[in-house]
Amino acid sequence: MFKISKESKKSEARLGVLKTKSGNLKTPFFMPIATRGVIKSLSYQDIENLGPQIILGNTYHLYLKPGLKIIKKAGGLSKFMNNKFPVLTDSGGFQVFSLSKIRKLLTNGVRFQSTYDGSWHLFTPEKVMKIQSVLDSDIQMVLDVCSDSRSNNRKLLKALELTTKWAQKCKREKKKLDPKNKNLLFGIVQGGLNKELRLKSLSDLVEIGFDGYAIGGLAVGETNQEMYKVLDYISSAMPKDKPRYLMGVGYPENIIEAVKRGVDMFDCVIPTREARHGRLYLKNKFYPAPFSSKKRCGVYKTINIINAKFANDFSLINKDSKLEELKKYNKAYLHHLFKVQDPLALKLATLNNIEFYLDLMRNIRKAIAGNNL
């Protein structure tokens, strides 16, 4: 299921292959986000041109819209999207955190209010697994309780205990729904910034046994240093022969620091969300030199294409791109597209940033192979 092919001599970084029913994934990898069943503004053709290894969808959002009936009729999320890549679905655990104002935490699950029509829906561990079964995602996540990493220990402990209890239920339900273990199930480590709680959470999950382990509840308000400190001890304590997934992270420098600490999988809204707000990730002249811990790893820069100075910049959006659009359109034009709020602006910027992230991951893998990371 997961095989490590190379361990860096320079750090805890490793190369591996994760097998899923829809394809094999070279780790470390990054998952572009398609929460609602679309990488915002991109068609399946655009996605194929980018060639991600895997994309990410969301249980809560897809359950509300289009709903299970439609997904079932379509034959699963990938068929619905005409997507040929593996899919990981998040459980809705993050919505416990991000939608904290419109949810109620119960001992048997979470009651969420729909962001569409205000109706209430109970998400139990069992139900979340049923939904993911219909979505037929290659990698499924247990329902967890993601809390603010700076919460007090009592709250963290409660979140952790619920997470563990629910993880057990998720595993049991998954066995019923998918006895041949066609799709993978990952547990999620919680515990905030508390070492003792983190390690307890991990060992409880390992005892239950999962196909992979995720680190949740990070990048939710703490500093980078605090996050790295957690990774320092939790990553090395995780089973070596299972993939490690740092949920929701991050900026390129965060990803590099996590890879050095032995993390294999990432997802983040940054490249896509920031694209829609006009920020483009671009290689600088040192790319892909050995990634340093300097700001922007010393190898990339960002620009805000909406800035007035680009109104007159007729240089190409991205001369290094493999994508025709980014090599043929210039910055002044993209600036204009943002000013007139044309959807093409979002698509071009999104293509640029995802391409950057995927290329970054390729170079990270190359660097590990050469013991340079």
Added chain:
RNA sequence: GUGCCUAUGGUGUAACGGUUAACACAGCGGUUUGUGGUACCGCUAAUGAGAGUUCGAUUCUCUCUAGGCACC
């Protein structure tokens, strides 16, 4: 030509004889970590011109200028 009405940032509107003239959009810049395209946070920017009344006028009066409407 006569009468009436109007004049506030780039645009559209508030306000009041009395603190620093408010709001929206536009403009300029920033934020974003298991999604925020519709989000969030800053910044810039105005009382048409002149005179009078008044302790104090963007507000009241007059003249001018510009625009609108009606009549000839």
